[in-house]
Structures are given as structure tokens and as C-alpha cells.
Amino acid sequence: MKIILIVLAFFSVININAQTPYEKGMTKAFDLWKNRKIDEATNLFERIGKAEKENWLPYYYAAQVHITTTFSSKDQDNIESRLKKAQDYLNEAKTFSKEDNAEILILEALLYTAYVTSNPSVYAMTHAPKVEALYQKAKVLEPENPRAILCHAEWKMGDAKFWGKDPKAFCPEVEKAILYFEKESPTIPFYPTWGKNQVTRVQKNCEM
Amino acid sequence: MKFLITTLELLLLPSLLCAQTTISGTVTASSGFPIIGANIYLDGTYDGASSDENGVFSFTTNETGEQLLIVSFLSFETFSLKTAISKMTDLEITLKEDVNSLGSVILNAGTFSAGSTDKASVLTPLDIVTTAGADGDYIGAFQTLPGTSTVAEDGRLFVRGGDANEANVYIDGLRVFQPFTATANNIPTRGRFSPFLFKGTTFSTGGYSAEYGDALSSVLLLNTIDEPDQEKTDLSFISVGLGVGNTQKWDKNSLSMNAFYLNLKPYQELISQRVDWIKPFESLSGEAVYRHQFKNGLLKVYGGLNYTDFNLIQEDIDIPDGINLNLTNRNLYLNASYKGDLGNDWTITSGVSFANDRNTIKITETDVNNDDNSTHLKTKLRKRFSNRFKVSFGIEQFLGNFDEKVVDPDLGSFRSDYNNNSSAAFTEVNIFFSKKLAMQLGFRGTHNSSLEYTKISPRASLAYKITNTSQISLAYGDFYQTPQQNILKYNNTLSPEKSSHYIANYLYQHKGKTLRAEAYYKGYDDFIKYDTPIPEFHSNYTNDGDGYATGLDVYWRDNTSFKDFEYWVSYSYLNTKRNYKNFSESATPNFAAAHNLSLVGKYWVNDWKSLISTTYNFASGRPYDNPNTDSFLDSKTKSYNSLSLSWAYLISQQKILYFSASNVLGFDNIFNYQYSNTPNINGSFDRRAIKPAADRFFIVGFFWTISDDKKDNQLDNL
Numbered sequence: 001m002k003i004i005l006i007v008l009a010f011f012s013v014i015n016i017n018a019q020t021p022y023e024k025g026m027t028k029a030f031d032l033w034k035n036r037k038i039d040e041a042t043n044l045f046e047r048i049g050k051a052e053k054e055n056w057l058p059y060y061y062a063a064q065v066h067i068t069t070t071f072s073s074k075d076q077d078n079i080e081s082r083l084k085k086a087q088d089y090l091n092e093a094k095t096f097s098k099e100d101n102a103e104i105l106i107l108e109a110l111l112y113t114a115y116v117t118s119n120p121s122v123y124a125m126t127h128a129p130k131v132e133a134l135y136q137k138a139k140v141l142e143p144e145n146p147r148a149i150l151c152h153a154e155w156k157m158g159d160a161k162f163w164g165k166d167p168k169a170f171c172p173e174v175e176k177a178i179l180y181f182e183k184e185s186p187t188i189p190f191y192p193t194w195g196k197n198q199v200t201r202v203q204k205n206c207e208m
Numbered sequence: 209m210k211f212l213i214t215t216l217e218l219l220l221l222p223s224l225l226c227a228q229t230t231i232s233g234t235v236t237a238s239s240g241f242p243i244i245g246a247n248i249y250l251d252g253t254y255d256g257a258s259s260d261e262n263g264v265f266s267f268t269t270n271e272t273g274e275q276l277l278i279v280s281f282l283s284f285e286t287f288s289l290k291t292a293i294s295k296m297t298d299l300e301i302t303l304k305e306d307v308n309s310l311g312s313v314i315l316n317a318g319t320f321s322a323g324s325t326d327k328a329s330v331l332t333p334l335d336i337v338t339t340a341g342a343d344g345d346y347i348g349a350f351q352t353l354p355g356t357s358t359v360a361e362d363g364r365l366f367v368r369g370g371d372a373n374e375a376n377v378y379i380d381g382l383r384v385f386q387p388f389t390a391t392a393n394n395i396p397t398r399g400r401f402s403p404f405l406f407k408g409t410t411f412s413t414g415g416y417s418a419e420y421g422d423a424l425s426s427v428l429l430l431n432t433i434d435e436p437d438q439e440k441t442d443l444s445f446i447s448v449g450l451g452v453g454n455t456q457k458w459d460k461n462s463l464s465m466n467a468f469y470l471n472l473k474p475y476q477e478l479i480s481q482r483v484d485w486i487k488p489f490e491s492l493s494g495e496a497v498y499r500h501q502f503k504n505g506l507l508k509v510y511g512g513l514n515y516t517d518f519n520l521i522q523e524d525i526d527i528p529d530g531i532n533l534n535l536t537n538r539n540l541y542l543n544a545s546y547k548g549d550l551g552n553d554w555t556i557t558s559g560v561s562f563a564n565d566r567n568t569i570k571i572t573e574t575d576v577n578n579d580d581n582s583t584h585l586k587t588k589l590r591k592r593f594s595n596r597f598k599v600s601f602g603i604e605q606f607l608g609n610f611d612e613k614v615v616d617p618d619l620g621s622f623r624s625d626y627n628n629n630s631s632a633a634f635t636e637v638n639i640f641f642s643k644k645l646a647m648q649l650g651f652r653g654t655h656n657s658s659l660e661y662t663k664i665s666p667r668a669s670l671a672y673k674i675t676n677t678s679q680i681s682l683a684y685g686d687f688y689q690t691p692q693q694n695i696l697k698y699n700n701t702l703s704p705e706k707s708s709h710y711i712a713n714y715l716y717q718h719k720g721k722t723l724r725a726e727a728y729y730k731g732y733d734d735f736i737k738y739d740t741p742i743p744e745f746h747s748n749y750t751n752d753g754d755g756y757a758t759g760l761d762v763y764w765r766d767n768t769s770f771k772d773f774e775y776w777v778s779y780s781y782l783n784t785k786r787n788y789k790n791f792s793e794s795a796t797p798n799f800a801a802a803h804n805l806s807l808v809g810k811y812w813v814n815d816w817k818s819l820i821s822t823t824y825n826f827a828s829g830r831p832y833d834n835p836n837t838d839s840f841l842d843s844k845t846k847s848y849n850s851l852s853l854s855w856a857y858l859i860s861q862q863k864i865l866y867f868s869a870s871n872v873l874g875f876d877n878i879f880n881y882q883y884s885n886t887p888n889i890n891g892s893f894d895r896r897a898i899k900p901a902a903d904r905f906f907i908v909g910f911f912w913t914i915s916d917d918k919k920d921n922q923l924d925n926l
Binding site: 121164 | 244245247258774
């Protein structure tokens, strides 16, 4: 039954969009990712990136899969090799994107955040200022980007907690992000829209 | 299910209805294990798959004819195969481990990497600035590493039985000619450079790359920051000075500037001094770094100007009133470097450094004025043939000109000057045979046109990974160094001094713990000798000296066994003798203690937002010459002990209160003895102990960073 539903879902997609190989590939890669087939998902994103050329999105997602995977890993070697690969993908994405792409900057901030959280004594001093600078730059480029606002707020909250200050100070930012998530309506297919389902996690800091 | 999927694929890709070929095979690592999750695809197409848990893959394609098959996986080198599609069945693909990935062998014999985030780094960026006793001196933290001798009255680096002149400092690959501030005998010096301008540092205690020459024992390689993270203003209020710094960024440019004024008067008033200061130590320094990012390269221009003066009476056993020394030093240093990508895996590094050092010295009634100009030009090309094979080569030119005028009321005036020009060429190959075995071979040729000599020095190092967590490495090299300024101004017919290094290193790294043990032998030859107490115009100079140094350096670091507490232990055993300068026979010099030990601990107290750091230094007794005995340099001082503490309290993200004190327990340390030139009425020579100018040093500071993001602070400045 479930399979049939998926199949139907696919059909509906085809019917509406008359899918190109690019769209089909991207959809499949997102499915793999959703089903926790991490390596297969990045592999497919990488393949699409190579075949498409001139499109930064597949590389962007290949990097994102690696970065988000490290947040749930404890194996430092695995974390570092994934982050290194993610940086390579991000560099590829940058070469195919317009200059100063806010989405790429946000993802890069997350990459450095992953380094800092995995090994603070080595990376905090060098990488934490980079995270901050990247979010600021992204917000200047796109003041209404909900991911920039939300991720930056979460980063600031972590910081406030460390300093024994009230993370609630950044709750209005989260509200602002929610507002902008609602307003978001990308025109480019597969343009980043993630982050909405992370609002609840970040909002936990506001309930204390 | 299978049916459904097939149906689905057919529907989704009508083109699949055309003739299809199946591409299949297995992917294994060179060790024979299957690789799970490798990415296998036809270049430029959507056709591909990931390998399963047995390393097996299979996918179909409509492509025909010759195609490029790519196989890639994390930490492995990408494999490619160009052949006809029809032949791409039951492929057996073996991936080679990527030698650039984590866990690869590192060529590290003789070398400490510090202040960077790479895995071989023995000091983190924070360590360099928070080590107690270093007091913000960039060099200070390195003195807690094995292979260095504690010579607290000097402040420079004494590496493996070598004196401080045997170590050279480079910034961005270019020579720093006067890396330390001007000082008097027995008053420790400091590095001239502000620590916050640098990122990774390499400290070599021997066997270093053919790219560097003119140093018998050691090189310290500093790299300036490529791009500052943000605009900010730093203010420092210290008990002994004031500092201000500012960083600006615009377009592809950035500019960092800072100025510092140091005056030791408040400290000298508080802590009793053994030296009689007439005018306290005072220095004013300004530095600026400009960076411009080109499309394929980076230009960095550094400029530093430093002005130092002081006046003191130095105690002397033969001169009851002491020696009045008045010194003014002005030092200008410029360094411009360009690093660029030439395409096709070629990179170029090119640059120039220039230093002008001017001293006005008055020793009692004698006036000394000198002016030293030095230039270094260098260009290096590097070609990366693959991750496993890299070649670099380069040329460099040194130009030196020194001029000194001495006016003595009794003896008249003397003028001495010399040129010291030399050219060098170097080449080096870097070969990784596998992730486990690597080798570096290099040659350096130097021609000094002023002293008229040509020397070729080979360098080699080899590293082999024994287990996942440990490796051994070996290094060998010949090194030449031109005689120092104090000799060259009287004689320019000498040969360079020579040393040969033989190094064996063992490294263990596992989960935040590092053990590094290194045994070495260093042979010295052609040391300069002279027949007067100090080098003089009429001295007889020869290259007849020689010597050796051998020993064992051990470094242990543990970051993980205790929560919020990191510590490291350095121990060095040194056995050295040399016959140089005016030595009557081969002996262990005064600066070389047989045993040196450093213990450094750092404790982060989260509730107090404080980093508390402590350093304990021990050195066994140092040799000194007692003219009341028949033997030369055969007596030993008592051992040296010092315990230093520092406390950095983070008031907020941007405000730091810092307190640091050295030798808090007040050990009474003796470095050497000065004996009278003439015997007393009992026929023996009287002596005076050479001790630190003060037993303790302390500073209190407040550091305030103003930036947009309210995040940055000056921990990296301390």
C-alpha cells in the first residue's frame, strides 16, 4: 500500500512537471536522504552536480548532507573527513553560483559550527568568529532569509547559555524567522527552503 | 515491488526503452576490504550507483561507445577508467587511500607544528597565548617545548645545544633579520611581533626543509593571517603599557594596524631590581598588514617600526661603579609576499623582505653607532603532479650591508663595515608511496659572493606509519651558517660554520593524547675561533672549532583524561660540547643544561569564566668557568626552578582581565658567575653571581575588543 502511494506520488509529480532527469535525480536524492541513506544521497547529489555543471544546488545539498550527519556523530575522524568533503562540495557550489550567495554562506557557517561543536578546544578560537562573520554577511545580503535569522539566533543562544545569560533575548529573532518562513516562495526548483521544522527545537530555549 | 519500481523507472525515463547496457563490478580498498557507499558513475551523465555492503554495484546506461567511468569515496583517491561501455562489466576496482586524508603518515622529524588546527599540531592557537610565563611573547610558548634550553636571562630560543644565533625566524617564508627587541646583557628580550597577526607556526628543532638555510640549529616559521574574520578595534591597558589595534575590511582588501607603547617603569618601581635603571625600558612599536585578494592569488604586505630605548648601570665585578649603558634602537621591517595559482597545479610564492636596524649605544664614554640593512628576495614554484608526488624549487638572494662607527675618548674613532651578499637555489621532492610511507628529498646550494664560498647541503626525511596511532620518522641534513655580525665586521675571509643533523622520531597520537620522542645527534664543524676575550679588530680568526650535541626530547600531552584540564610535559636530555669562540678546549657552554623540564597545565573554570594556567620550569645546573680551578668550564650552578601562573578572567565576551606572574615562589636562580680579572690578596678570584634583573615579573591587564558582533575577544593577544 505504502509503495503504491509513493508510486502515485511520483506519478503526480511527473504529471505536473513532466520531470527532467535533473528533477528526477534531485527528487530521488532527497528521498535517499530522508531514508537515511546518507552516502547514497551525497553520491547522487555529487553525480547530478557533475552532470549538470553550472548549477550550485546539487553540490550545496551534497555538502549539507555531510554537515548535518556530523551533528549526530561522535567519531572525530569520521566527522573531520565528512567536513573536509563538505568544504570541497561547498567550494564547487561557490564556483557555480553568483558571488555572495547567502544560502552558501549560511551552510558554510553551519560547517564551521560543526567543527566548533565537535572539538571546541581546537576549533573554537579560530572558527567561532568565522561563524559569526558568515551569518552577518548572509543577513546583509538577504535581511529576510529565515535560515540566516534562525541559525544565527540558535548560535547566539548557545553563546548566551555559555556566558550564563538569558538565551530568551534572541526569541524575537526566532519569531521573525517564522514570519519569513511563511513569506518564502522560491521560484527556482529545489532552492533551499529548509529550516522550518527546526523552529521547535530552537524555541525550546524560549520556554525555560 | 520490483515490478513496480521497474515500471516506475520505465515511465520516468522513456529513453530507457532504448538499448541499455549494464555496468557492474566491485570496489575494494587496496587492503582488500570491500568499500561500501562508493560513488560510481559515468562522467557527465546521470547514470551511476553506490556500492553495497559487499562493494558490489550495478547500473544501466543508454550511453554507448567510449566513456569515462569515475569511482570516488571519502578519504580515497578518485579512480577513473576510460573504455568502451561494453567492457564495463564485472569490473574489479581497487581504490588507493588518499594520502592527503586524515590518518596519513606525516613528515615530522625535527618539527613541531603549532597554533594551527591540523592534527600534527602540538600547541593549539589558544596555547600560544595562554601559556603562563610567556606573557604574550610569541616565542615564550615555544620555550615549553622539548629541545629548547631554559636560558631565562636571554629570552631567545636555544635549540639542542645551539646558541641563540643558530635559530632563524621567517615570516611568510621571508627572513626576519632582527626578530627580537634590542636589550642589554642579562635582560631577557621578547619577540618584536604582535601574536595576533599570525596563524599556524612551524618550529623546527632540526632537519628542516631545503627551502631554509643560514641557520645551524633551528628555524621558526611564522605565517600571517590570510584574511581577518571581521572589522574590530582592540584596546589593551596593561600595567606596563598601552595598545590599540584596528582591522578594516573592504571589497577584496583588509588592513590591520596596531600600536603598542611599553614602559617598564611602574613594574621596576614595584619590584626590587638588581639592575640600576637610570631610564627605564621603553618601547614604541607600530605594525600594519595590508592584504589584497586577487582572482588567483593573495598579496600580503607587512610593515613594522619599533623604537626602543633604555639606560642602565650594569654591575661588573671589576668596575665598582658599574658600566653605564645607554641604548636607542630603531628597527624597520617590511615584508611583501604574493602567493598565486598559475593553473595546471602550479603555484608560485614570491616576496621580498627588508630590514633597517639602527643602534645608538653609549657604553660609559664610548659611542657606538651602527646601521644594518638587509634584504631577502625569494621566488618559489611548486608543481603538484598528484597527491603523491610534488616538486618545488626556488631561488633566493640575500643582500646585507653593515656600517659601524665607534668613538672612544681615549682610543679615537674606528669605522667598520662589510657586505654580506649570498644567493641560493633549492629544490625539494615530496613523495607519498602510500598512506603509510612518505619521503622528502631536497638540495640547497648557496653561494656567498662576499665571503666567496659555495656550499651544497642535502636534506632528507622519511616517515613510516607503524599502526593507526603511531609512526616513526628519520631525518638528515647538512646546514651552513655565515659568521655573525660581531665577527664579519672584522673579518670576511672565513668559511661558514657547519652542522649535520641525524634525527629519529617516534610519534603516538590517540584520542587527544600525544607522545613524541625524538633522539638526535648533531655534529658541528668549522666553528669560528679567535684568540682574544671578545672578537676584536686585531684578533686572529680561524675555522678550527668543532663540537657536537646529542640527546633525547620527549613530549607528552593529554587533553582528554580530565575534564576542562589540559597539560603537557616536555623533557630534554642534552649532552653537548663545543670548541668555539675563545674556548681553550672543548667544553659544554654555559647556556646548555643537561636536563630541561617543563610542565604546563591549563584549567578552565567554567563557573568563574576563567582560564587558569601554570608553568613549571626546571633546568639542571649550568656550566661555568671557575678560574680558581685548573679545568675549563667545569663547575656547575645550582639548578633552575620557576613556577609561573596566569589567570585570564572573561568578564564578558569582549572584556578580559588578565593577571600573570612569573617565579611566584621566588626561587633564587643563578645563571652564571662573573669572576674578577685579577686575584684578591689571598690569590683567588672573587666572583659575582649573575642573576635575573628581578626575581619576579608580573603584569595586570585589561583587554577590550570592540566589534560589530560583540563576539571576538583578545584571548589571542595575551
